Amino acid sequence: MSAPVNPPPRLLMGPGPINADPRVLRAMSAQLVGQYDPAMTAYMTETMALYREVFRTANEQTFLVDGTSRAGIEAALVSLLEPGDRVLVPVFGRFGHLLVEIAERCGAEVHTVDVPWGEVVEPEQVEAAVAAVRPKVVAVVQGDTSTTMCQPLADLGEICRRHDALLYCDATASLGGNPFEADAWGLDVATAGLQKCLGGPSGSAPITISDRAVALIEGRKHVEAGIREEQDAARGTRIASNYLDLAQVMDYWGPRRLNHHTEATTMLYGARECARLLVEEGLEAAVARHALHGRAMLEGVRGLGLTVFGDVAHKMHNVVAVEIPDGVDGDATRGALLEDFGIEIGTSFGPLHGRVWRIGTMGHNARRDAVLTTLAALEQVLRAAGAPVTAGGGVGAAREVYA
Amino acid sequence: MSAPVNPPPRLLMGPGPINADPRVLRAMSAQLVGQYDPAMTAYMTETMALYREVFRTANEQTFLVDGTSRAGIEAALVSLLEPGDRVLVPVFGRFGHLLVEIAERCGAEVHTVDVPWGEVVEPEQVEAAVAAVRPKVVAVVQGDTSTTMCQPLADLGEICRRHDALLYCDATASLGGNPFEADAWGLDVATAGLQKCLGGPSGSAPITISDRAVALIEGRKHVEAGIREEQDAARGTRIASNYLDLAQVMDYWGPRRLNHHTEATTMLYGARECARLLVEEGLEAAVARHALHGRAMLEGVRGLGLTVFGDVAHKMHNVVAVEIPDGVDGDATRGALLEDFGIEIGTSFGPLHGRVWRIGTMGHNARRDAVLTTLAALEQVLRAAGAPVTAGGGVGAAREVYA
Numbered sequence: 001m002s003a004p005v006n007p008p009p010r011l012l013m014g015p016g017p018i019n020a021d022p023r024v025l026r027a028m029s030a031q032l033v034g035q036y037d038p039a040m041t042a043y044m045t046e047t048m049a050l051y052r053e054v055f056r057t058a059n060e061q062t063f064l065v066d067g068t069s070r071a072g073i074e075a076a077l078v079s080l081l082e083p084g085d086r087v088l089v090p091v092f093g094r095f096g097h098l099l100v101e102i103a104e105r106c107g108a109e110v111h112t113v114d115v116p117w118g119e120v121v122e123p124e125q126v127e128a129a130v131a132a133v134r135p136k137v138v139a140v141v142q143g144d145t146s147t148t149m150c151q152p153l154a155d156l157g158e159i160c161r162r163h164d165a166l167l168y169c170d171a172t173a174s175l176g177g178n179p180f181e182a183d184a185w186g187l188d189v190a191t192a193g194l195q196k197c198l199g200g201p202s203g204s205a206p207i208t209i210s211d212r213a214v215a216l217i218e219g220r221k222h223v224e225a226g227i228r229e230e231q232d233a234a235r236g237t238r239i240a241s242n243y244l245d246l247a248q249v250m251d252y253w254g255p256r257r258l259n260h261h262t263e264a265t266t267m268l269y270g271a272r273e274c275a276r277l278l279v280e281e282g283l284e285a286a287v288a289r290h291a292l293h294g295r296a297m298l299e300g301v302r303g304l305g306l307t308v309f310g311d312v313a314h315k316m317h318n319v320v321a322v323e324i325p326d327g328v329d330g331d332a333t334r335g336a337l338l339e340d341f342g343i344e345i346g347t348s349f350g351p352l353h354g355r356v357w358r359i360g361t362m363g364h365n366a367r368r369d370a371v372l373t374t375l376a377a378l379e380q381v382l383r384a385a386g387a388p389v390t391a392g393g394g395v396g397a398a399r400e401v402y403a
Numbered sequence: 404m405s406a407p408v409n410p411p412p413r414l415l416m417g418p419g420p421i422n423a424d425p426r427v428l429r430a431m432s433a434q435l436v437g438q439y440d441p442a443m444t445a446y447m448t449e450t451m452a453l454y455r456e457v458f459r460t461a462n463e464q465t466f467l468v469d470g471t472s473r474a475g476i477e478a479a480l481v482s483l484l485e486p487g488d489r490v491l492v493p494v495f496g497r498f499g500h501l502l503v504e505i506a507e508r509c510g511a512e513v514h515t516v517d518v519p520w521g522e523v524v525e526p527e528q529v530e531a532a533v534a535a536v537r538p539k540v541v542a543v544v545q546g547d548t549s550t551t552m553c554q555p556l557a558d559l560g561e562i563c564r565r566h567d568a569l570l571y572c573d574a575t576a577s578l579g580g581n582p583f584e585a586d587a588w589g590l591d592v593a594t595a596g597l598q599k600c601l602g603g604p605s606g607s608a609p610i611t612i613s614d615r616a617v618a619l620i621e622g623r624k625h626v627e628a629g630i631r632e633e634q635d636a637a638r639g640t641r642i643a644s645n646y647l648d649l650a651q652v653m654d655y656w657g658p659r660r661l662n663h664h665t666e667a668t669t670m671l672y673g674a675r676e677c678a679r680l681l682v683e684e685g686l687e688a689a690v691a692r693h694a695l696h697g698r699a700m701l702e703g704v705r706g707l708g709l710t711v712f713g714d715v716a717h718k719m720h721n722v723v724a725v726e727i728p729d730g731v732d733g734d735a736t737r738g739a740l741l742e743d744f745g746i747e748i749g750t751s752f753g754p755l756h757g758r759v760w761r762i763g764t765m766g767h768n769a770r771r772d773a774v775l776t777t778l779a780a781l782e783q784v785l786r787a788a789g790a791p792v793t794a795g796g797g798v799g800a801a802r803e804v805y806a
Contacts, residue, residue: 025432027408066471070665344436350630
C-alpha cells in the first residue's frame with residue numbers, strides 16, 4: 001500500500017514550478033460547494049475581477065481555463081484560429097516553438113520570425129513580417145524560460161492594430177514578476193499559469209480576452225446539444241475543441257452560467273488566492289520585488305565567478321541562465337544541490353541542454369533568504385565539483401544588491 | 404478587497420460535485436516538489452498503479468489528464484479519431500450527446516443509437532448498429548447522471564472486438580460506485596473524474612488505455628519542436644490537439660519523462676489520495692457501500708411518497724432522479740433546502756428540466772448520516788411547499804434498508 005503524500009522539503013529555485021505560497025495551499029484545503037451555489041458563483045465573479053487587476057485590463061472576459069498554462073494557450077489559439085488562417089509567431093526560445101506547434105495543430109498557416117536563443121525580437125522585425133504575411137493573429141511569448149528572455153511588447157499591439165491582426169500573448173512565465181499591461185499594450189488575448197510568479201500550483205490558466213477577440217470568438221459559437229436552446233443558432237466555423245471552446249466557457253462564467261465543464265473548484269480557490277496575494281501586495285510592488293531578488297541572484301552568480309547566458313538587458317526578472325563551468329557535470333551538480341541542500345535549480349532544453357542551468361527567483365520564492373541560501377549552497381556544490389569559485393562571492397554580491 | 408476563501412458549510416447531495424473527502428483535501432495542502440524530483444516521479448508512478456486497481460486493468464498506460472473529466476473524454480477521442488473516421492455513440496442522456504459533440508469536433512462521422520431518456524441500450528441494438536456503421540470507435544457513457552441510468556457494458560467489448568472497433572467508455576459518474584471492469588469487459592480506453600464517487604474535486608481526469616489503443620495512438624506521434632530528438636520521426640496523422648495529445652502525454656508519464664505540460668501537482672496529490680481511499684476500502688466494498696446508501700435513498704424518497712424517474716433496474720447506485728410533485732416549484736424548493744438546511748440537491752437538463760430533481764449518494768457522502776439528514780430535510784421542505792408527504796416516511800423507509 002502506498003503511503004500518504006508527504007513530499008520532502010524542497011526549496012524550488014528552478015524556472016518553475018516553485019513552492020506555492022502557504023496561503024494558496026490553505027485556500028485549496030477549503031471544502032467544496034456546488035458549481036451553481038451562490039457562494040461559488042460569487043467566487044467565480046471575484047476571481048474574474050481579481051485577474052482583471054493582475055492582467056491590468058478592463059476586459060469583461062477574464063476568467064480561468066481549467067488546465068495547465070498550456071491549456072490556456074491552446075484555448076486561445078483554437079478559439080481564434082480556423083484552418084487556413086495565417087499566424088505569425090516571433091520565436092526566441094522553446095515556448096515560441098510551442099505556439100507554432102499548437103497553431104499548426106489548429107490547421108493554421110504558420111509563419112515565424114526567428115532570432116537566436118538569448119535574444120529578443122525587434123518591433124521592426126515583427127512589423128516587416130506582419131506586413132509581408134498579413135496574419136490574422138500574431139502570437140508571442142512574453143517571457144520564455146528556456147532562454148530567460150522577456151520580449152518587449154509595448155509596440156506590438158499598435159503594429160497589430162495598424163495591420164488588422166489580433167495579438168495573443170503567453171505570459172505564463174512572466175506575469176506578476178515583470179511589467180505587464182494587457183490594455184495599455186493593446187493585447188487581445190493573454191494567458192498565464194499559476195506556477196511561476198503567481199505562487200501557486202500548475203493546473204489553472206488565467207485568461208483575458210479583449211472585446212474584439214470576444215466578437216470573433218462569439219461569431220463561432222455552437223452551443224452543444226443537450227443544453228442548446230432556441231436562441232443558440234450555430235454561428236461560423238465550429239471551434240475544433242469542445243473543452244477549450246472559449247465561446248462556451250464564456251457562457252459558463254458569464255451571467256447565463258450555461259453548463260460546460262464542472263469547474264475545478266479547488267484550483268479556483270488556489271487561483272483566486274494567488275491573485276489576492278498579488279493585488280494585496282500591489283502589482284508594481286510585486287514586480288519591484290522580483291526585480292530586486294532577480295538582480296541579487298544575477299549579481300550573486302556573477303560573484304561566484306559564473307557567466308550569465310543571454311542578453312541580460314532583456315532578461316526576465318524572475319529567472320537567470322548560468323553557464324555550467326567547464327569540467328563540471330551539470331546534472332550531477334544539480335543532484336548534489338537537491339540531495340545535500342534540498343534546493344532545486346533547473347536544467348535546460350534544446351540548444352542549451354547541458355550548457356546552462358536556470359535559476360529562478362519567483363513568486364513565494366522571490367525572497368532574500370531563498371536567494372542567499374541558494375547562493376551559499378551553490379558555492380559549496382561548485383567547490384565540491386572542482387570549479388573555481390570565489391569564497392563568499394555569491395552571497396557577498398547579493399548582499400551588496402540588498403544593501 | 405475580497406475576503407479569504409471561506410465557503411459556507413454544505414452537504415452536497417446532488418449529482419456531483421460532492422463534498423471532497425477530508426483526507427483528499429489534506430493531501431492537496433501538501434507543498435509542491437519539482438516536476439522531475441524523484442519524489443514527484445515516484446508519486447506519478449504510484450498514481451498509475453493505484454488507478455490500475457481502480458479501473459481494474461493491467462494497462463501500463465494508466466495516468467491522469469490535467470483537466471476536468473471532459474478533458475479526459477476529449478483527450479481520448481481526439482487521440483483516437485482522425486477526420487472522416489466513423490464513430491458510433493449509444494445516446495441515452497446528455498452525456499451521450501456530449502460524446503457526439505466532441506467526436507464531431509474531431510471531424511469524425513458520428514452515428515448514434517438513441518433510446519428515450521430513462522432507458523439503457525440493449526447490446527443487440529449496439530451490435531446491429533456496429534454491423535451497419537462499421538465504426539472505428541464505439542464511444543459510450545457508463546453512467547449518465549442526466550437520467551441516472553447505468554449502461555451495461557459487459558457485452559460491448561466482445562461485440563467491438565468481433566467487428567474490429569475500439570471501445571471507449573466515459574466512466575466519470577459511475578467509477579468507484581458501480582461495478583467497472585476495464586479488462587474483463589474489453590474496454591480500450593476509459594476516462595473518469597474525481598468529483599463523483601471518487602470523493603475529490605473536479606480538475607483531474609484518470610484515464611486507462613489498452614495496448615491496442617496505445618498502438619493506434621503511438622502511430623500518430625509527433626513530438627513537438629523544441630524537444631524533438633532524432634528518434635522522434637513524425638508518424639501518421641498528427642493529433643489535432645497538443646494539450647490533449649495522449650501520445651505525448653504517455654511519454655511524459657512514461658520512462659522517457661519527455662517534457663509536455665507542467666504536471667498539476669496539487670491535483671495529482673488529490674487524485675492519488677482518492678485512489679488510495681478506494682483501494683484501502685476495497686473496490687467491491689466501495690461499490691457495496693454505494694449500493695446500500697443508494698438503495699436507502701431510493702426507498703427513502705419513495706417512502707416520502709415521491710415517484711422515481713427511469714428504469715430503476717438500470718439506475719446507477721449513486722444517484723436517483725425524483726419527479727417533482729405537481730404544484731411544487733422545483734427550484735424554490737431546492738433553494739429552501741440549501742438555505743435552511745445547507746443541503747444541495749440537483750436540478751436537471753434538457754427534457755427533464757423542471758420535471759425531476761437528482762439526488763446523489765456518492766463518494767464521501769455515501770453515508771448513513773448524509774442519507775437520513777437529507778431525507779429528514781426533504782420532508783420538511785416538501786411539507787412547507789404544500790406537497791403531500793408521509794411524516795417520517797422517508798427516514799423510516801431508509802432505516803428499514805439499513806436494518
